[in-house]
Amino acid sequence: MAKPEKVDAVAELTELFRESDAALLTEYRGLSVQKLKQLRRALGDEAHYAVVKNTLTEIAAREAGIDAFEGQLSGPTAIAFIKGEPVGAAKALRDFAKENDKLVVKFGYFEGKLLSKDDVTKLADLESREVLLAKAAGALKGSLSKAAAVFQAPLSKTVRTVDALRDKQEAA
Structure with missing residues (x-):
């Protein structure tokens, strides 16, 4: 026993x-x-x-x-x-x-x-879980910033074009 x-x-x-x-x-x-x-x-x-x-x-x-x-x-x-x-x-x-x-x-x-x-x-x-999560979050944030810049580029280009046309029309 x-x-x-x-x-x-x-x-x-x-x-x-x-x-x-x-x-x-x-x-x-x-x-x-x-x-x-x-x-x-x-x-x-x-x-x-x-x-x-x-x-x-x-x-x-x-x-x-x-x-x-x-x-x-x-x-x-x-x-x-x-x-x-x-x-x-x-x-x-x-x-x-x-x-x-x-x-x-x-x-x-x-x-x-x-x-x-x-x-x-x-x-x-x-690396620890926290470090890996922080790296993943940083990578996602970078990707989102790039995406926002890409989406914003045509808009800002359009605004610059409209301003140029307005300036040209005022000058004429």
Whole structure:
């Protein structure tokens, strides 16, 4: 029979998997408690970073309907459970790993698919949703300005022509 602590841990992990939009798995071997605190602060409010037991994590993932972790977990594992856009958390992990070589990004899970380490790196290289939306808005605004100028050109040309005709008629 399972110990109540393990049952509670599996239930908590299952809930975290269900509530999260993405999960990024790391190996934290050799990081001090202080460094882990720094990492949690760097991840911000959108991510919950938890050190987990592999066996319990596999059970919790299976209960949450995620079968991508089967046989993938080994060594000391910590998971960043992400609510919302995963780009910011992926960038935070990448940047922290550059400064602290003991943090290793293993793989991730996003939208029902297992992400390789390279996929997580590509995700971190993306610009945030807000930046992409701002660029799209700027492009649309530029296109609308050009369209307005095109539509306004015949009108202003007509006005200049009428003014020229009026000036010519007054002169005659």
